Amino acid sequence: MDPIDKPPLTLFLAAPRGFCAGVDRAIKIVEMALEKWGAPVYVRHEIVHNKFVVDGLRAKGAVFVETLSECPEDRPVIFSAHGVAKSVPAEAERRNMIYVDATCPLVSKVHIEARRHAENGLQMIMIGHAGHPETIGTMGQLPDGEVLLVETVEDVADVEVRDPARLAFVTQTTLSIDDTADIVAALKARFPAIVGPHKEDICYATTNRQEAVKAIAPRCEAMLVVGAPNSSNSRRLVEVGAKAGCPYVQLVQRAADIDWRALEGIASLGITAGASAPEELIDEVVDACRARFALTVEMVETTVERVEFKTPRILRTPA
Structure with missing residues (x-):
């Protein structure tokens, strides 16, 4: 033209x-692992949600899988930036695998927070999207039933808790600030004693x-x-x-x-x-x-x- x-x-x-910074670090981790151990290096779940990035790493020798059972014991495995349930590194250790955790440090912070609240006897409510790997990873830090998921303001009205006086909440790091604020407000209105992070977990x-x-x-x-x-x-x-x-x-x-x-x-x-x-x-x-x-x-x-x-x-x- x-x-x-x-x-x-x-x-x-x-x-x-x-x-x-979390994505940058996760990609570097895969590249450094390939340099250190050579190909193939296994990655559990897409390291980050971008086809162009994943295809580029695949061309260098990364093998992307969805479960640890698809990984051989004699090759390193990397956990994606979204984080994994506690059972995943435990399984890798049981199989004597070399593993590298590429979980974003800001997601790890939420994991630590959830575990700390649980140690204090609080049941957790997580604001997040069902089925998203980050939500699965965070909820998997604690035993079944200890983390309840809410996705919308409407969900808050229906959530069934063990004790309304002993609750805390965490959030997925990639949510909309404004939508999350509405859900937090609904949680605080229904459960005035609920404990939240010092500031929202959104990164x-x-x-x-x-x-x-x-x-x-x-x-x-x-x-x-x-x-x-x-x-x-x-x-x-x-x-x-x-x-x-x-x-x-x-x-x-x-x-x-x-x-x-x-x-x-x-x-x-x-x-x-x-x-x-x-x-x-x-x-x-x-x-x-x-x-x-x-x-x-x-x-x-x-x-x-x-x-x-x-x-x-x-x-x-x-x-």
Whole structure:
């Protein structure tokens, strides 16, 4: 298309966006394990929810499985960034396997919190999404029945607890801040004695990406969220963008997924990415827009992230 023929488009690029420190660390762990032990290295569940990242690691020699029973005893296994139930490392130890835990430190913090409350005799309520690996991992820190799951404000009315005076709650780290606040309010209204974390368990990266989306949403006629359909934090960005006033929000894994017909006639577009989407996929989407529009790119930065998490010691020592 001739540059003169391209319609003008202002592109608002949200910042922070894309990779967070926990995802960065998890990917590094797989790469360092391959360097240390050679291929294959087994990974229980997708290390992070992004097909491009998973395919890249698979090409280097990572083998992704859903259960520990699929892993041979003589090869290392890595647990994904979402965390695992206590029974998983216990099983790996029973089988004398080398394992590396890539659980995000902020998810591990929630696990520690849940166990501490249980030691104090409190039954747990978890705010999270049923079936999400992080929820399964957190609920699996305690025996069956000790963690009750609520997904919505409506669930709070139906939850059956052992003792309303001895309760605590934790949250999945990748939820919508606003939706979670409503559920917490409902829990506190029904169970005034419930104990919560000092601040919500929703991680800094989830919060920051949602705040950046809120900053650009009212200025955009449409928004693209780069992320995987099974990525909780990416799906929350879609919801947050719509609630914050953007008329049309589309989740795309890559540039090839963009529905260009839905973007016809717009003059402003927002772009962000979930915490497991690499910057090269965001660049790919921006380049695809540049091929069709006369772009003016404006970065909208709401905060600067400087968080880094150390990799496990086992990977920093010689084999």
